[in-house]
Amino acid sequence: MSRSRTEAAVDAWEALFRSQVTLMRRFTAEDIWKPIGVREYDVLFTLSSSPTRALRLHELNEEILLSQPSLSRMCDRLTAMGYVVRQSDPSDRRGTVICLTEAGADLQRSIGRKHATQIARLVGGALDEVELAELDRLCTKLRRTQAGLRNTQAGIE
CATH class of the missing domain: 1.20.5 (Single alpha-helices involved in coiled-coils or other helix-helix interfaces)
Known part of the structure; x- marks a missing residue:
């Protein structure tokens, strides 16, 4: 008896989700993230991937798996550490953008090189x-x- 399209979709989703969970556990188990955590790194990486190295909070929130209030608090912590700043949006002064600082970009690159090595080993090795x-x-x-x-x-x- 063949599987239905729904069963195939569910099986594929579960395989994708479970492999992501397994990999994230392996990634986070290694001590490469100091002085921030994986979620903070994700914010720095997302900002570094933006052409302007700046995004509105709702734009950043579309890429990050956090609620907007949690993301806002995280950005406050990253601001206190000097890795991001909040500035007026140059295209609409009523809005605010979260901008990656040079210190944030340096930290993202440093952790990013180590994380790329992890990815090459765990994903590229499989x-x-x-x-x-x-x-x-x-x-x-x-x-x-x-x-x-x-x-x-x-x-x-």
């Missing part, structure tokens, strides 16, 4: 080049499809 390319393609397709659905549902084209 999959060959063809599998890595396929995983990238599938995850990118899944993310873009869901982002497109979210934008369509919000009335954004």
Whole structure:
């Protein structure tokens, strides 16, 4: 008896989710994150990936798996440590953007090099080049499809 499309989707999701949980546990078990944690690093990485190294809180929140109040408090802590600053949005002075500082960029690069080594060892060590390319393609397709659905549902084209 063949599986239904729903069963196949559930099985694929569970495999993706469980592998991500397993990898995150392995990543966080290693002592490369000091003086911040994995979630703080994710904020610095997301800001460093932005062309302006600055995002509004709601834009940052779209990329981070935290509630907006938790993200706001985290940005306050990162500000106190000197890794980000809050500034007026140059395109709309009524708004505020979270900006990566040079100290934040330096820390992100330092931790990022160590994290890239982890990724190469744990992900690259488990999959060959063809599998890595396929995983990238599938995850990118899944993310873009869901982002497109979210934008369509919000009335954004």
